[in-house]
Amino acid sequence: MSEDTEVSVRAEVRAWLDANWDPNMGLVDWRNKLADSGWGMPTWPSEWHGKDMSSDLGTAVEEEFQAIGAIGVARAGIRMLAAATLLEHGSQMHKEKFLRRILTGEDTWCQLFSEPGSGSDLAGASTRADLKDGRWIINGQKVWTTSAHHAQYGLLLARTDWDLPKHRGLTYFVLDMEQPGVEVQPLRQMNGHASFNQVFFTDAEIAPEFMVEGLGDGWKIATTTLMHERRGADGLRRWSMGTDRPERAYVEEKTELATAMAPYKWYPQRMGRVDLVIERARATGKLDDPTVRQEIAKLLILSKSAEWTARRARAAQVLGRNQGPEGSIGKLAASHVARLANHVHTLINGADAMLTGEDSPMDGVIAEILVSTPAISIAGGTDEIQRNIISERVLGMPKEPRNDTDRPFRDVPRNMIR
Amino acid sequence: MSFSFTDEQAEFRSVLRRFLAEKSPTTEVRRLMETEAGFDREVWRQLSQDLGLTALHIPEEYGGQGFGFVELAIAVEEMGRALLCAPYFSSIVLAATAIMNAGDEAQKRDLLPAIAAGDSRAALAFTEDNGRWDAAGVSMTATPRDGGYQLDGAKSFVLDGHTADLLVVLARRPGSAGEEGLSFFTVPGDAQGLTRRLLQSTDGTRKLARLEFQGVSAELLGEEGGAAAPLSHTLDQAVACLANEMVGGAEMLREQALEYATLRMQFGRAIASFQTLKHKAADMLIDVELAKSAAYYAAAAVDGDDVDELPAMASLAKAGGAEAYMQTAIHAIQIHGGIGFTWDNDTHLWFKRAKSSEVFLGDPNYHRELMLQRWRD
Numbered sequence: 018m019s020e021d022t023e024v025s026v027r028a029e030v031r032a033w034l035d036a037n038w039d040p041n042m043g044l045v046d047w048r049n050k051l052a053d054s055g056w057g058m059p060t061w062p063s064e065w066h067g068k069d070m071s072s073d074l075g076t077a078v079e080e081e082f083q084a085i086g087a088i089g090v091a092r093a094g095i096r097m098l099a100a101a102t103l104l105e106h107g108s109q110m111h112k113e114k115f116l117r118r119i120l121t122g123e124d125t126w127c128q129l130f131s132e133p134g135s136g137s138d139l140a141g142a143s144t145r146a147d148l149k150d151g152r153w154i155i156n157g158q159k160v161w162t163t164s165a166h167h168a169q170y171g172l173l174l175a176r177t178d179w180d181l182p183k184h185r186g187l188t189y190f191v192l193d194m195e196q197p198g199v200e201v202q203p204l205r206q207m208n209g210h211a212s213f214n215q216v217f218f219t220d221a222e223i224a225p226e227f228m229v230e231g232l233g234d235g236w237k238i239a240t241t242t243l244m245h246e247r248r249g250a251d252g253l254r255r256w257s258m259g260t261d262r263p264e265r266a267y268v269e270e271k272t273e274l275a276t277a278m279a280p281y282k283w284y285p286q287r288m289g290r291v292d293l294v295i296e297r298a299r300a301t302g303k304l305d306d307p308t309v310r311q312e313i314a315k316l317l318i319l320s321k322s323a324e325w326t327a328r329r330a331r332a333a334q335v336l337g338r339n340q341g342p343e344g345s346i347g348k349l350a351a352s353h354v355a356r357l358a359n360h361v362h363t364l365i366n367g368a369d370a371m372l373t374g375e376d377s378p379m380d381g382v383i384a385e386i387l388v389s390t391p392a393i394s395i396a397g398g399t400d401e402i403q404r405n406i407i408s409e410r411v412l413g414m415p416k417e418p419r420n421d422t423d424r425p426f427r428d429v430p431r432n433m434i435r
Numbered sequence: 436m437s438f439s440f441t442d443e444q445a446e447f448r449s450v451l452r453r454f455l456a457e458k459s460p461t462t463e464v465r466r467l468m469e470t471e472a473g474f475d476r477e478v479w480r481q482l483s484q485d486l487g488l489t490a491l492h493i494p495e496e497y498g499g500q501g502f503g504f505v506e507l508a509i510a511v512e513e514m515g516r517a518l519l520c521a522p523y524f525s526s527i528v529l530a531a532t533a534i535m536n537a538g539d540e541a542q543k544r545d546l547l548p549a550i551a552a553g554d555s556r557a558a559l560a561f562t563e564d565n566g567r568w569d570a571a572g573v574s575m576t577a578t579p580r581d582g583g584y585q586l587d588g589a590k591s592f593v594l595d596g597h598t599a600d601l602l603v604v605l606a607r608r609p610g611s612a613g614e615e616g617l618s619f620f621t622v623p624g625d626a627q628g629l630t631r632r633l634l635q636s637t638d639g640t641r642k643l644a645r646l647e648f649q650g651v652s653a654e655l656l657g658e659e660g661g662a663a664a665p666l667s668h669t670l671d672q673a674v675a676c677l678a679n680e681m682v683g684g685a686e687m688l689r690e691q692a693l694e695y696a697t698l699r700m701q702f703g704r705a706i707a708s709f710q711t712l713k714h715k716a717a718d719m720l721i722d723v724e725l726a727k728s729a730a731y732y733a734a735a736a737v738d739g740d741d742v743d744e745l746p747a748m749a750s751l752a753k754a755g756g757a758e759a760y761m762q763t764a765i766h767a768i769q770i771h772g773g774i775g776f777t778w779d780n781d782t783h784l785w786f787k788r789a790k791s792s793e794v795f796l797g798d799p800n801y802h803r804e805l806m807l808q809r810w811r812d
């Protein structure tokens with residue numbers, strides 16, 4: 018990447034923002050402009066709201082937006098996984114119908130993969146899709162579905178053939194969440210939030226054109242979604258926190274953050290909030306405690322190294338390498354960081370680490386870290402599964418013998434659904 | 436030093452385990468942790484009057500049963516296992532022990548029988564807003580007034596301080612510093628000038644309070660200016676008990692996680708059949724068993740003849756136990772997968788207890804340092 022390109026891109030985006038950014042616009046109008054111009058997702062293909070740019074340049078563009086406080090496209094949550102999956106596997110119609118409204122924030126998405134009986138073993142999904150009178154009829158149950166309670170669409174992995182081996186009988190659909198056959202029940206988490214849900218399907222319907230690619234392609238496509246999810250879990254993502262500025266676009270963004278983004282409010286905390294460590298240690302005087310200093314230093318070493326590993330992975334990608342299992346390294350590292358950060362925040366806050374809410378440091382932010390980090394080593398594929406992926410796919414170690422992949426799915430032993 | 440429990444002690448444990456399984460199922464834990472008081476009066480009555488647990492380590496001449504800390508440790512280990520919500524640690528382990536260590540003969544005769552009977556619930560108020568667990572951190576003052584004393588200042592992180600009938604308070608002579616000039620005082624829970632507030636805590640099974648004293652009349656407990664030594668001894672004893680409480684919780688988590696792993700199927704087999712999970716389960720067993728050994732040793736050291744042995748052993752057991760408990764809780768959630776992160780699954784109740792135990796009465800760093808300072812070659 019030459020300096021010139023970054024310099025010229027920065028100049029170009031600044032000029033464009035100068036001419037177009039107006040915080041008094043409606044948020045959707047503004048984001049439609051971003052989708053038209055390609056500046057909202059410059060790393061996307063130019064025919065789909067992007068500019069074919071590398072991720073480094075994309076970061077430079079984001080920085081220019083931040084420098085003047087310009088709002089970007091809607092990014093948080095499952096929507097970017099949906100977009101990435103549809104960009105790669107969706108039909109022309111899917112891209113036309115969904116991509117723009119993902120960027121404007123008009124549609125929210127959820128990922129209907131995990132089931133009570135199949136989490137790590139996603140290919141063991143037993144939600145069924147049966148073709149009746151030209152429509153797919155869906156029955157079954159999903160769980161841990163983040164954002165399902167306010168999503169318009171879901172990425173659904175369902176079983177269309179019970180006689181094939183497990184991976185081959187799955188099909189990928191886009192499901193309209195706003196229909197009578199879909200019932201969403203919130204599930205409360207150990208940190209008190211309820212950002213995930215159980216989703217029950219009773220004869221929910223999907224029109225055939227909302228199948229993604231072909232019958233039996235579900236596993237391959239789900240793998241794309243998961244790769245993006247794991248890559249996004251490397252801790253590099255920045256979340257917009259909104260501002261209190263009075264202009265219309267900011268106010269609308271704030272409302273959006275308060276509702277659509279509510280499930281994600283604790284997400285920074287589950288990563289461990291390494292950014293708060295020095296500040297808190299200074300405030301509590303623990304920055305002078307040699308034993309605590311050692312632990313803080315260990316945490317900073319780990320988190321910096323993890324961050325740079327993630328950047329190396331991205332840089333490799335920029336050089337044209339295929340997105341591969343290296344995302345699993347970043348996710349596993351993030352989980353080590355989160356766990357150590359929990360420990361360090363406990364040391365720093367001492368007796369206050371027992372408290373929560375208004376009685377506790379930073380009005381509960383620290384307390385939330387302490388009860389949220391366990392999510393990181395589970396969500397999006399557990400640490401153990403990441404280690405299997407790394408050892409088998411990155412290191413090429415022999416696979417475990419399996420007894421569930423070579424026979425009809427209906428004959429595989431599985432959990433009884435509660 | 437004996438390295439096994441007697442038949443009587445084993446029997447005591449199993450009686451207690453049955454009682455607590457019945458009285459403190461997690462449905463009850465969940466109900467009580469949402470209440471302000473945080474305990475059930477009827478269960479407290481049964482525990483004190485039917486089982487005599489509140490009298491356990493209090494000497495017979497003060498209305499107690501005269502057992503040792505080994506028995507007390509068994510009781511708190513089982514309570515930790517069942518996550519019992521009751522002011523037992525505060526009233527019996529902390530406050531009664533402080534009175535036994537600091538009070539004069541008349542005061543012990545006056546105060547202990549009601550505590551032993553469970554009729555009076557006491558709490559030990561020594562920590563302040565600075566969160567320090569040592570005597571030198573105290574800044575609350577006790578000023579002589581009308582032949583008695585008047586207390587001014589604030590106490591925080593006081594276990595069950597908001598519901599206690601009797602407060603044992605640590606305060607200092609105005610102008611004194613460090614371990615000098617410290618005395619214990621007793622104050623009724625409803626004293627004039629005392630404001631009590633329940634703090635919001637992450638572990639709802641452990642109720643912490645902040646107490647503000649404005650010119651509160653107090654009675655001296657024990658010797659004026661002589662509280663540092665009995666406080667330190669009380670904390671060593673309590674820390675040894677806490678280590679036992681922690682291993683009770685850790686053992687429960689370990690058992691539950693193992694049971695779940697044998698039932699849960701993924702990839703066409705029980706997850707317990709994955710080698711990584713077997714190794715994790717084996718590591719958990721090692722962590723918990725080592726922590727148990729240290730906790731049991733510390734409890735026995737309280738009852739032992741060699742009084743100088745306890746301080747380092749108590750800190751050793753606390754530091755090791757806190758890390759083992761936390762690590763076990765982290766593994767237990769991980770083994771449960773997504774279910775382990777939900778509110779409805781019980782694992783987080785112990786996870787939060789592990790977290791509060793990690794810092795309560797001093798975190799592992801603090802105790803490792805204390806241990807070395809008091810180590811004897």
Ligand SMILES: Cc1cc2nc3c(=O)[nH]c(=O)nc-3n(C[C@H](O)[C@H](O)[C@H](O)COP(=O)(O)OP(=O)(O)OC[C@H]3O[C@@H](n4cnc5c(N)ncnc54)[C@H](O)[C@@H]3O)c2cc1C
Nearest residue numbers: 130131136137161163392396397399401709769770772773
């Ligand atoms: C905060 C949060 C948000 C989530 N959001 C979503 C969402 O939006 N959409 C969605 O579909 N899902 C979501 N999930 C679900 C998540 O992906 C699953 O919980 C996860 O994949 C684990 O599956 P499980 O819960 O069934 O655990 P299990 O698969 O039952 O795992 C239990 C334990 O067994 C271990 N194990 C399993 N298989 C193996 C193996 N082969 N080798 C070694 N160990 C193994 C696991 O590592 C774990 O420790 C979310 C989870 C959390 C915690």
